[in-house]
Amino acid sequence: MHFFVVNAVSGNGRGQEVWAYIKRRLHELDLDYQVRFTQSMGNATEIVNEVKHLPGLKAIVAIGGDGTINEVGSGLIGTSVPMGIIPAGTGNDFALGHQIPFDPEYALKRILKHETYQVDTAKINNRYMISFGGTGFDALVADAVQLRRWQKQWFGRLTYGIEALKIFRSFTPRQVTITVDGVQYEYENVWLIAISNIPNYAGGIKICPQAQNNDGLLDLCCIQNLNSFQFLRLFPTAYSGKHVQHRSVVLHRGKEFTISPQHSFIAHVDGEILKETPITVKVVPRSLTVL
Numbered sequence: 634m635h636f637f638v639v640n641a642v643s644g645n646g647r648g649q650e651v652w653a654y655i656k657r658r659l660h661e662l663d664l665d666y667q668v669r670f671t672q673s674m675g676n677a678t679e680i681v682n683e684v685k686h687l688p689g690l691k692a693i694v695a696i697g698g699d700g701t702i703n704e705v706g707s708g709l710i711g712t713s714v715p716m717g718i719i720p721a722g723t724g725n726d727f728a729l730g731h732q733i734p735f736d737p738e739y740a741l742k743r744i745l746k747h748e749t750y751q752v753d754t755a756k757i758n759n760r761y762m763i764s765f766g767g768t769g770f771d772a773l774v775a776d777a778v779q780l781r782r783w784q785k786q787w788f789g790r791l792t793y794g795i796e797a798l799k800i801f802r803s804f805t806p807r808q809v810t811i812t813v814d815g816v817q818y819e820y821e822n823v824w825l826i827a828i829s830n831i832p833n834y835a836g837g838i839k840i841c842p843q844a845q846n847n848d849g850l851l852d853l854c855c856i857q858n859l860n861s862f863q864f865l866r867l868f869p870t871a872y873s874g875k876h877v878q879h880r881s882v883v884l885h886r887g888k889e890f891t892i893s894p895q896h897s898f899i900a901h902v903d904g905e906i907l908k909e910t911p912i913t914v915k916v917v918p919r920s921l922t923v924l
């Protein structure tokens with residue numbers, strides 16, 4: 634039996650549409666399934682914790698975006714129950730990073746093939762991170778995008794760019810201390826620090842182009858020491874990953890990072906806001922089984 638966890642409001646209603654299609658296909662294919670709809674933030678993890686030991690369970694399938702995948706994945710870390718994904722969010726960075734088809738038909742086909750693989754996750758303070766997290770400018774953008782659900786409906790991924798431009802006008806870079814596996818680095822005028830185990834985040838920005846999801850390591854990208862004009866010029870190059878050639882972009886790779894800004898910065902995990910710094914991020918190698 635496949636168990637579906639559906640976030641009907643993901644992608645501003647796309648979750649509901651995708652489920653209607655999948656439900657019809659499951660009936661046509663005469664497949665055994667159960668389904669639950671999430672009611673609020675955090676509910677997907679509660680559902681997974683209730684059902685992950687059901688007899689005959691083949692997989693738990695998340696229908697939603699990166700927030701839903703974070704919640705479903707958090708409940709499955711450390712178990713052998715595979716997570717399937719049918720993308721229905723706005724950014725869908727996990728799906729992009731794992732080459733999961735955006736077409737529900739092909740995403741379902743991939744799930745039914747049942748080819749499992751294991752991926753790294755991480756712990757950010759007391760929360761699990763499935764794909765990416767960070768602090769600074771990008772976290773403020775994630776916060777703003779969360780408050781602009783209606784805008785996402787009309788502009789989709791472009792919403793990230795629109796909100797980024799708005800925040801850019803009032804943003805003040807900070808001094809930040811980063812510890813990488815015990816070695817300390819000081820950076821001035823930091824715009825953002827992103828940590829990822831897939832190359833892309835925020836709707837397709839290739840922030841850590843070399844990140845791999847099963848190498849037991851996390852990639853960190855720190856953008857620092859730039860004035861506003863230089864940051865604005867650098868930003869579009871991150872969509873192709875070319876920003877890493879710029880002298881103000883510092884990359885680190887490691888198992889554990891601590892990020893301590895001189896003044897408080899908000900942080901995010903898989904695009905959901907975590908209102909706290911400093912943050913400690915620790916890799917949890919090959920801890921989640923994915924289809």
Ligand SMILES: Nc1ncnc2c1ncn2[C@@H]1O[C@H](COP(=O)(O)OP(=O)(O)OP(=O)(O)O)[C@@H](O)[C@H]1O
Binds near residue numbers: 645724726904
């Ligand atoms: N019934 C619900 N009502 C309101 N919010 C919900 C409900 N169910 C889940 N949520 C919350 O919706 C949020 C957004 O979900 P999700 O990230 O899957 O979609 P998205 O934001 O459209 O996509 P993406 O993150 O890929 O851009 C999550 O934080 C989740 O906890």
